[in-house]
Amino acid sequence: MFRVQNLSYHPAAASQPILKDLSFQLGLNQLGLIVGKSGAGKSTLLEVLAGLARPTQGQISWEGVTLLPTQLRGMAGLVFQFPERHFCGLTLLDEMRFGHPELREKEIENVLKQVGLEGIPLRSSPNHLSGGQQRRLALAVQLIRGPFLLLLDEPTAGLDWSVRRQLIELLARLKSTWTVLVVSHDPEELAQIADVQWTLQAGSLLSVPADVVAHR
Ligand SMILES: Nc1ncnc2c1ncn2[C@@H]1O[C@H](COP(=O)(O)OP(=O)(O)OP(=O)(O)O)[C@@H](O)[C@H]1O
Numbered sequence: 001m002f003r004v005q006n007l008s009y010h011p012a013a014a015s016q017p018i019l020k021d022l023s024f025q026l027g028l029n030q031l032g033l034i035v036g037k038s039g040a041g042k043s044t045l046l047e048v049l050a051g052l053a054r055p056t057q058g059q060i061s062w063e064g065v066t067l068l069p070t071q072l073r074g075m076a077g078l079v080f081q082f083p084e085r086h087f088c089g090l091t092l093l094d095e096m097r098f099g100h101p102e103l104r105e106k107e108i109e110n111v112l113k114q115v116g117l118e119g120i121p122l123r124s125s126p127n128h129l130s131g132g133q134q135r136r137l138a139l140a141v142q143l144i145r146g147p148f149l150l151l152l153d154e155p156t157a158g159l160d161w162s163v164r165r166q167l168i169e170l171l172a173r174l175k176s177t178w179t180v181l182v183v184s185h186d187p188e189e190l191a192q193i194a195d196v197q198w199t200l201q202a203g204s205l206l207s208v209p210a211d212v213v214a215h216r
Helices: 042-049 069-075 092-097 105-114 131-143 161-174 210-214
Strands: 002-009 019-026 031-035 057-062 076-079 149-153 179-184 196-201 204-207
Touching: 002 042, 019 042, 019 057, 019 204, 042 076, 042 149, 042 179, 069 076, 076 131, 092 105, 092 131, 105 131, 131 149, 131 161, 161 179
Parallel strands: 031 179, 031 196, 076 149, 149 179
Antiparallel strands: 002 019, 002 057, 196 204
């Protein structure tokens, strides 16, 4: 169980808190969806949950153990919005091994297969992949590090309809192995695979009634 309790975040540069007293929990192998308008605090929340920013208040725990930002950095896998803009490897192999040169080609091939990128030469450039394949690669980069929680920021943004559909099918499959938290401003397709959903509004979290989630 992933649990967030009374989490607030108020950086010195902001006139008011960006995240206000958020509490929620996500069960193992569940996919949680947080929906909010632009500026609601979605990306900031993922940064805090990934250990990239220190909360002002509150606790984040996994299976009852409270985690510090340094521990979260090693245990949560964050895929940023438009992750392809951050690729820095000349090849798929470089990209997968970034910060982990010890990874064996066999391990890398296995994870690429898990995300539907089997058969693509490891020494080809990430820039030559299609938009949907680049999103799959960004997922694979995180999955190979074995996170306990996969955090995805607008995973389908900017993709066309059929590619979005395929990516959503992949996320639905991944949740049988991983616990996943997705943030998006557009819940429509992602809501179909979510087990639990919340709305983030000006830094506050509102729950979506269980019957709404169940009857989609
Ligand atoms: N370090 C910071 N210092 C001050 N203000 C910040 C900081 N980080 C984010 N903000 C502000 O916090 C608010 C929430 O930003 P955030 O990027 O988390 O929203 P979002 O819901 O992800 O929006 P979008 O969908 O447009 O990406 C915004 O008003 C933003 O300007």
